[in-house]
Amino acid sequence: MTNDTHVRSPLLERADHRSPSVFLPENLLREARRQKGLLPGRIPAICILDPDGDIVRFVRGRFAAERSPHWACYHTDLWEWRSGPTRFGIVGSAVGGAFAVLVAEQLFVSGCELLVSIASAGQIATGLAPPCHILIERALRDEGTSHHYLPPSPFAEGDPQLLDLCARAFAVAGRNVLRGATWTTDAPFRETADAIAARRRDGLLAVEMEAAALYAFARMRGQAVVCLAHVTNQLGCIEGDFEKGLSNGACGSLDLVLAVSEAWRRDAQARSTSLPELERS
Numbered sequence: 315m316t317n318d319t320h321v322r323s324p325l326l327e328r329a330d331h332r333s334p335s336v337f338l339p340e341n342l343l344r345e346a347r348r349q350k351g352l353l354p355g356r357i358p359a360i361c362i363l364d365p366d367g368d369i370v371r372f373v374r375g376r377f378a379a380e381r382s383p384h385w386a387c388y389h390t391d392l393w394e395w396r397s398g399p400t401r402f403g404i405v406g407s408a409v410g411g412a413f414a415v416l417v418a419e420q421l422f423v424s425g426c427e428l429l430v431s432i433a434s435a436g437q438i439a440t441g442l443a444p445p446c447h448i449l450i451e452r453a454l455r456d457e458g459t460s461h462h463y464l465p466p467s468p469f470a471e472g473d474p475q476l477l478d479l480c481a482r483a484f485a486v487a488g489r490n491v492l493r494g495a496t497w498t499t500d501a502p503f504r505e506t507a508d509a510i511a512a513r514r515r516d517g518l519l520a521v522e523m524e525a526a527a528l529y530a531f532a533r534m535r536g537q538a539v540v541c542l543a544h545v546t547n548q549l550g551c552i553e554g555d556f557e558k559g560l561s562n563g564a565c566g567s568l569d570l571v572l573a574v575s576e577a578w579r580r581d582a583q584a585r586s587t588s589l590p591e592l593e594r595s
Contacts, residue, residue, distance in 0.1 A: 325461050331534065339419040346386035355384035356425030358394055358401035360575045363408055363417065363431040365524065370406035372564035379404070387420050389413075400575055411459040411498060411527025418531055418539065428538045428578050431528055432567045434558075435496060435520035435543035436505070438513050442520070445559045447570060448492045448543040449480055453525035454518060457500040460530035469495065470529035476540055476578075483577035489570060494519045496543050498526035505549060520545045538578075542570060 347354065364370050370393055373379040377395040382403060385392035390405045403426070408417045418429055437444055452469040455461065460470050477493070484491040497513045499505065499521060513521065525541040532539035544563055547556045559566055 340423045343386045358403040359427040361403040361426045364406045365409045365433045367406035368562040369564045410523045411457045414524040415527045415531045431541045433522045434546045435522040436549045439519045444545045450525045450541040452495045453498040455526040459527035463530040463534040470526040483573040487573040497521040
């Protein structure tokens, strides 16, 4: 029998953030491929996380997106389609930080190089006019998963260079996207009046469920992840809430992904072209 008076939270006491994990995503996928009889192969370099599933339904209907033959995840399907020269992949219904990072770990060892998450969010700041999009610069870590990837700190930060690239891409595309901080929670039905007021005083724009975990994962693993919040509701406090716009917001959200992907692809090409010159100097 344990003496509970001396037991402290392992989440808050964890100090081995730089230690390698015994359980690896590539090993899980190896066994999944064996059991499912799947051949090895790379998934698209640019992938989307779509917790609500609206974008998945849209690309399946509009672009005839097909289930990936190389995605071995036990819990999700990856849908692929082309837009011009670019192949995209998308996973739907991975709700919450833990599920999002579980999928992200597997995406990046399967061939993903850039991951864009677009999740519905509730309005915190006054003056917003839902539906609208936010480019999340940093997210308050009021969830558990981020604490397994980074030491304690109030916020998980997005990559500044990637955020700037996205902001420039939205400006070129003529899209008005806010930029700021959000609150990531594991418990949406515990968003009390006191908690919301505190987050509003902190200057946070919206509340969502994935960004802090994804940004902590990205920072620890050195991966390219950008999180967008699609502010669609006022926490259900008004009649007619949760209206997302055309095609449940999928059209507008997908336009943002296309702008980011094109900018990221041009930036990657520019970097690869300049590499030989740097090596010669």
